[in-house]
Amino acid sequence: ETGVTQTPRHLVMGMTNKKSLKCEQHLGHNAMYWYKQSAKKPLELMFVYNFKEQTENNSVPSRFSPECPNSSHLFLHLHTLQPEDSALYLCASSQDLLVAGYTDTQYFGPGTRLTVL
Amino acid sequence: TQLLEQSPQFLSIQEGENLTVYCNSSSVFSSLQWYRQEPGEGPVLLVTVVTGGEVKKLKRLTFQFGDARKDSSLHITAAQPGDTGLYLCAGAAETSGSRLTFGEGTQLTVNP
Numbered sequence: 379e380t381g382v383t384q385t386p387r388h389l390v391m392g393m394t395n396k397k398s399l400k401c402e403q404h405l406g407h408n409a410m411y412w413y414k415q416s417a418k419k420p421l422e423l424m425f426v427y428n429f430k431e432q433t434e435n436n437s438v439p440s441r442f443s444p445e446c447p448n449s450s451h452l453f454l455h456l457h458t459l460q461p462e463d464s465a466l467y468l469c470a471s472s473q474d475l476l477v478a479g480y481t482d483t484q485y486f487g488p489g490t491r492l493t494v495l
Numbered sequence: 496t497q498l499l500e501q502s503p504q505f506l507s508i509q510e511g512e513n514l515t516v517y518c519n520s521s522s523v524f525s526s527l528q529w530y531r532q533e534p535g536e537g538p539v540l541l542v543t544v545v546t547g548g549e550v551k552k553l554k555r556l557t558f559q560f561g562d563a564r565k566d567s568s569l570h571i572t573a574a575q576p577g578d579t580g581l582y583l584c585a586g587a588a589e590t591s592g593s594r595l596t597f598g599e600g601t602q603l604t605v606n607p
Contacts (some may be wrong), residue, residue: 487537
């Protein structure tokens with residue numbers, strides 16, 4: 379138990395569906411992240427939020443829409459996804475934002491295994 | 496763009512054996528982290544190394560950061576089935592802002 383929870387743990391959706399992934403951290407952290415983990419590929423950073431404000435969008439397609447209503451909650455809204463979007467989506471949080479090579483410990487949630495049919 | 500290459504990609508050994516996993520790059524990193532990820536879970540941080548040549552030990556695991564801060568290794572002594580998992584290295588560079596660069600991972604299986 380890392381203090382970061384994600385729901386649902388598994389999700390199967392069609393290409394025309396709209397769904398949302400939820401992440402909640404109970405650690406009092408200020409920064410939250412969305413990552414995509416595909417087989418045989420490095421973890422890909424998707425979005426970064428610091429104090430509810432988006433600070434990075436790593437050229438993610440607009441069919442992925444993040445939302446951060448407060449420092450404890452992070453959502454990833456999904457619509458008209460493609461089969462190649464099937465992956466494990468990981469949420470992480472850290473006390474402060476990683477800046478200029480200074481590493482702060484990131485705590486990961488268990489992920490949502492997404493399958494797009 | 497910084498890249499981290501891990502080797503080997505897959506490793507299957509018997510309980511009690513020793514092993515080393517490598518993480519290499521042509522880029523310099525300010526710090527490097529090692530994570531372990533078990534099935535159905537997210538990565539969990541094992542260690543952070545920040546100084547060139549630094550060696551850190553965590554029970555049977557020994558982590559080393561290269562002198563030039565471009566590479567790192569993880570050595571496990573007398574591996575146990577509980578060490579099974581995906582080992583990921585991740586580097587932070589001064590020029591990468593809030594971004595960690597991850598390697599593809601080494602999938603380790605320790606057979607009893």
